[in-house]
Amino acid sequence: MATFDFDIYSLVGFQAVPPDWPGGFWWHWLFFTVVIISFVLAMVMGVIYIERRGMGRMQSRLGPNRTGPFGLLQPVADAVKVLLKEDIVPSAADKLVHWLAPVIAFAPVLVIFAVIPFENGALLADLNIGILYVVAISSVSTVGVFMAGWGSSNKYSLLGAMRNVAAVVSYEIPLVLAIVGVVLIAGSLSLNQIVVAQSIPFILLQPLGFLLFFAAGCAEINRSPFDLMEADSEIVAGFHTEYSGMKFAMFYLVEYAEAVAISAIITTLFLGGWKGPLLPPWLWFVVKVVLVFCAMVWTRTTLPRIRIDQLMAFAWKFLFPMALLNLFITALQVLAGWPTQLIWAMIMVNFAVMAIMVLIWSRFFFRLGWGRIEV
Amino acid sequence: MALRTEPFVLNMGPVHPSTHGVFRMRATLDGEVVIDIEPVFGYLHRGIEKLAEQRTYTGIIPLTDRLDYISSMNNNFAYCLAVEKLAGIKVPERAEYIRVIMAELQRIAALLIAVGAFLNDCGAYFTPFLYMFRERERIVDLFEMASGQRLTYNYMRVGGVSQDLPEEFMPALRKFMAMMPRFLDEYDQLLMQNEILIARTKGVGILSKEQAINSSASGPVLRASSVKWDIRKADPYSVYDRFEFDVPTQANGDCYDRYRQRVEEMRQSLRIIRQAMEQIPPGPVKADVPHLIRPPIGEAYARIECPKGELGFYLVSDNSIAPYRCHIRPPSLINLTALRDMVRGWKVADLIIIFGSIDITVGEIDR
Amino acid sequence: MKFERYGIGIAKGLTVTIRHLLRHPTVNQYPEQRLNISRRFRGNELVWNQNKCTGCGTCAKACPQGAIEIVTATNMAENKYVVEKYQVDTGYCIQCGLCVESCPYEALYFSHTFECARYRRGELVQGKEDMLETPERKVSGYFYPDKANKLPKQTLLVEKVTEKR
Numbered sequence: 001m002a003t004f005d006f007d008i009y010s011l012v013g014f015q016a017v018p019p020d021w022p023g024g025f026w027w028h029w030l031f032f033t034v035v036i037i038s039f040v041l042a043m044v045m046g047v048i049y050i051e052r053r054g055m056g057r058m059q060s061r062l063g064p065n066r067t068g069p070f071g072l073l074q075p076v077a078d079a080v081k082v083l084l085k086e087d088i089v090p091s092a093a094d095k096l097v098h099w100l101a102p103v104i105a106f107a108p109v110l111v112i113f114a115v116i117p118f119e120n121g122a123l124l125a126d127l128n129i130g131i132l133y134v135v136a137i138s139s140v141s142t143v144g145v146f147m148a149g150w151g152s153s154n155k156y157s158l159l160g161a162m163r164n165v166a167a168v169v170s171y172e173i174p175l176v177l178a179i180v181g182v183v184l185i186a187g188s189l190s191l192n193q194i195v196v197a198q199s200i201p202f203i204l205l206q207p208l209g210f211l212l213f214f215a216a217g218c219a220e221i222n223r224s225p226f227d228l229m230e231a232d233s234e235i236v237a238g239f240h241t242e243y244s245g246m247k248f249a250m251f252y253l254v255e256y257a258e259a260v261a262i263s264a265i266i267t268t269l270f271l272g273g274w275k276g277p278l279l280p281p282w283l284w285f286v287v288k289v290v291l292v293f294c295a296m297v298w299t300r301t302t303l304p305r306i307r308i309d310q311l312m313a314f315a316w317k318f319l320f321p322m323a324l325l326n327l328f329i330t331a332l333q334v335l336a337g338w339p340t341q342l343i344w345a346m347i348m349v350n351f352a353v354m355a356i357m358v359l360i361w362s363r364f365f366f367r368l369g370w371g372r373i374e375v
Numbered sequence: 376m377a378l379r380t381e382p383f384v385l386n387m388g389p390v391h392p393s394t395h396g397v398f399r400m401r402a403t404l405d406g407e408v409v410i411d412i413e414p415v416f417g418y419l420h421r422g423i424e425k426l427a428e429q430r431t432y433t434g435i436i437p438l439t440d441r442l443d444y445i446s447s448m449n450n451n452f453a454y455c456l457a458v459e460k461l462a463g464i465k466v467p468e469r470a471e472y473i474r475v476i477m478a479e480l481q482r483i484a485a486l487l488i489a490v491g492a493f494l495n496d497c498g499a500y501f502t503p504f505l506y507m508f509r510e511r512e513r514i515v516d517l518f519e520m521a522s523g524q525r526l527t528y529n530y531m532r533v534g535g536v537s538q539d540l541p542e543e544f545m546p547a548l549r550k551f552m553a554m555m556p557r558f559l560d561e562y563d564q565l566l567m568q569n570e571i572l573i574a575r576t577k578g579v580g581i582l583s584k585e586q587a588i589n590s591s592a593s594g595p596v597l598r599a600s601s602v603k604w605d606i607r608k609a610d611p612y613s614v615y616d617r618f619e620f621d622v623p624t625q626a627n628g629d630c631y632d633r634y635r636q637r638v639e640e641m642r643q644s645l646r647i648i649r650q651a652m653e654q655i656p657p658g659p660v661k662a663d664v665p666h667l668i669r670p671p672i673g674e675a676y677a678r679i680e681c682p683k684g685e686l687g688f689y690l691v692s693d694n695s696i697a698p699y700r701c702h703i704r705p706p707s708l709i710n711l712t713a714l715r716d717m718v719r720g721w722k723v724a725d726l727i728i729i730f731g732s733i734d735i736t737v738g739e740i741d742r
Numbered sequence: 743m744k745f746e747r748y749g750i751g752i753a754k755g756l757t758v759t760i761r762h763l764l765r766h767p768t769v770n771q772y773p774e775q776r777l778n779i780s781r782r783f784r785g786n787e788l789v790w791n792q793n794k795c796t797g798c799g800t801c802a803k804a805c806p807q808g809a810i811e812i813v814t815a816t817n818m819a820e821n822k823y824v825v826e827k828y829q830v831d832t833g834y835c836i837q838c839g840l841c842v843e844s845c846p847y848e849a850l851y852f853s854h855t856f857e858c859a860r861y862r863r864g865e866l867v868q869g870k871e872d873m874l875e876t877p878e879r880k881v882s883g884y885f886y887p888d889k890a891n892k893l894p895k896q897t898l899l900v901e902k903v904t905e906k907r
Contacts, residue, residue, distance in 0.1 A: 305498030
């Protein structure tokens with residue numbers, strides 16, 4: 001039975017505080033809190049703009065272009081509009097639950113950014129259980145969504161919230177297994193160590209893991225093609241139907257902040273974080289996050305959405321076995337010492353494994369989900 | 376031990392993002408599975424059949440525009456055929472060819488909207504919808520050149536069409552015909568083989584051949600259930616017997632087949648237009664018909680193949696300047712009677728998709 | 743085995759969308775850029791030629807909505823009708839064009855404008871003086887090809903090449 005000595009100074013490990021940082025770690029935490037909040041809000045506004053313009057160009061039209069030059073002030077206009085709206089609460093709603101839901105949905109998303117490195121050693125807290133912390137905290141926002149669905153006393157919202165809970169819980173598993181593959185190669189759970197260990201980006205060493213993480217990540221954050229939780233054309237707006245004003249803005253913010261969070265995690269785990277020539281590291285980080293987000297916008301524009309039972313079947317019958325096999329093969333390769341010695345063989349073998357497994361498993365894809373039920 | 380659940384009623388109200396107009400459905404659900412469905416319509420009733428008894432025969436033509444407002448040329452066509460049958464008026468050759476070109480162009484435009492709206496319901500967030508509208512814009516420009524309006528054309532008259540085509544029409548039509556097949560191929564590439572779409576629509580909402588025939592379905596819905604019935608071939612009207620085109624059918628009768636059927640019909644319409652463009656003769660475009668027509672006492676029923684099915688007009692005349700009775704057979708309403716059997720046992724998401732694949736326009740259902 | 747289903751369908755769709763990113767969008771910035779509308783455009787207002795009109799009332803009889811109201815008086819001195827009141831309620835009008843087609847003296851035309859919004863419904867009713875032809879209210883070529891040829895050509899989307907950037 002191990003005891004551990006919880007010493008707060010030991011969390012502030014080896015390189016977290018630069019040696020000439022004035023004032024010690026309270027100032028460090030204050031500085032990084034300000035940095036994270038402003039980064040998240042600025043990125044969310046930028047990302048909303050990119051999505052609307054990018055989707056517009058792909059649909060052969062322009063995006064918003066009237067508010068400010070090239071429509072750059074459109075997110076500001078959205079924020080102002082949403083602040084000035086009347087806050088309507090349905091009379092049959094559970095008032096406390098209805099009020100608390102957006103808060104519980106939004107807080108964990110901000111907290112995830114505490115362990116993501118912007119530069120070598122520049123993160124709020126260099127936990128040596130970094131990625132485990134991320135996985136644990138990101139599940140808490142599901143509780144907020146479910147509270148929103150329940151507290152609205154609306155059948156559509158309840159349908160949407162139930163679907164959301166089922167989907168998020170199911171997709172946690174392939175997500176975690178894809179992460180474990182990367183952790184095995186890097187040898188540490190701390191995100192800063194993972195980035196430092198990427199001499200070549202892990203997307204080349206774990207292509208199947210990247211695809212799994214991308215698909216499971218899109219499902220976690222309710223983005224197309226898995227956006228049936230807020231499917232406009234079916235259940236009006238899902239769990240946030242009955243929300244207006246600032247509370248709706250919080251849910252809107254949650255969706256995009258989670259997208260930024262997943263993009264940031266993909267960048268640190270698979271694309272090499274802040275590494276790159278020429279430009280300063282934090283700029284590389286921002287560029288990579290934006291690139292991953294552009295890939296999400298691309299899939300949103302093109303793909304139709306899938307149904308709830310197909311969603312669950314996709315998670316359990318398609319992604320989960322592939323994630324297990326990926327983990328197994330990666331573990332064998334790490335045991336044999338390939339990441340350090342035979343790195344090119346590892347890349348080629350992993351790509352071949354990805355192609356073969358996707359081909360084999362796709363044969364089962366069309367039988368996913370139930371058909372017609374006899375009534 | 377089974378959990379006791381009870382079904383609840385979900386009202387997909389008249390104002391809904393994807394009910395294609397003001398149409399209301401009350402669905403009884405058990406969890407997510409649809410047990411029963413009750414459609415409620417009448418929210419767009421404007422009394423067109425009653426108004427028609429008080430307008431002259433020429434004055435009813437603007438009213439028929441507004442029935443199925445997406446394919447307005449076809450409505451005009453059906454009505455003019457009915458009056459010409461009633462009064463025994465012969466239409467000149469050039470007018471027949473112009474009518475066929477307009478009707479087939481309108482068929483392409485209406486099928487574009489049907490396919491775009493169906494894919495929008497499947498969840499492909501407006502992208503195919505906007506591409507469809509871009510192609511439809513090209514067709515609507517041609518119509519604007521000929522008739523002056525973009526949605527309710529009022530172009531056909533009893534005895535022909537109201538004006539001849541302007542001289543820019545044929546070159547523009549040729550350019551359109553050159554670029555359209557490429558667009559249909561690009562469209563196939565976009566979504567026809569998409570695995571998510573196939574998983575979502577194949578095998579969903581099957582309408583078997585017997586059910587389709589028994590419920591009087593018509594149009595693409597019927598042909599996708601492997602019944603080879605097209606009024607242009609079975610009961611030809613106007614000059615359709617001079618053109619060579621196929622009637623495609625699909626094997627299964629599920630939503631994917633209906634989607635595929637509509638795209639194939641667009642290709643056949645392009646063939647017809649190409650042949651009509653070559654064969655069109657010069658000449659007058661309107662028969663010598665007075666403004667106030669007085670047909671002899673009698674009745675007539677004329678039907679055409681409109682993009683949604685069989686549109687029929689039944690006119691009874693009592694030798695006055697207005698019809699005694701005008702009844703319209705709306706294809707959307709008759710196709711909708713098969714909805715309940717198609718939907719039971721599927722989930723809410725499939726309900727929306729099946730409903731979108733039947734492709735209704737509420738203006739026709741409620742008249 | 744057909745290779746097209748194992749994720750290739752999704753990949754094909756993605757290439758179509760990314761190709762559109764590089765194309766010029768088919769949009770038009772109204773009201774800074776206005777396209778030329780059709781020469782035969784059925785505008786929102788009617789243009790009345792006072793000299794040719796004889797007050798026969800054929801247009802009022804042809805209108806399915808009953809939007810035209812004509813009051814005439816006889817002028818025995820010149821042996822013709824004088825049109826005292828010629829009023830069109832453009833709110834009732836459905837722009838069908840049957841009145842323009844039925845006029846035997848070619849005295850009624852459509853206007854070539856569509857931006858005629860008013861603040862009150864009563865202002866939509868137009869009397870004799872508002873309906874004359876002015877340089878702002880040009881005459882549209884609906885049913886009259888000689889007037890149509892004087893108007894600028896319509897901008898067509900098929901003419902605009904959207905494949906190149």
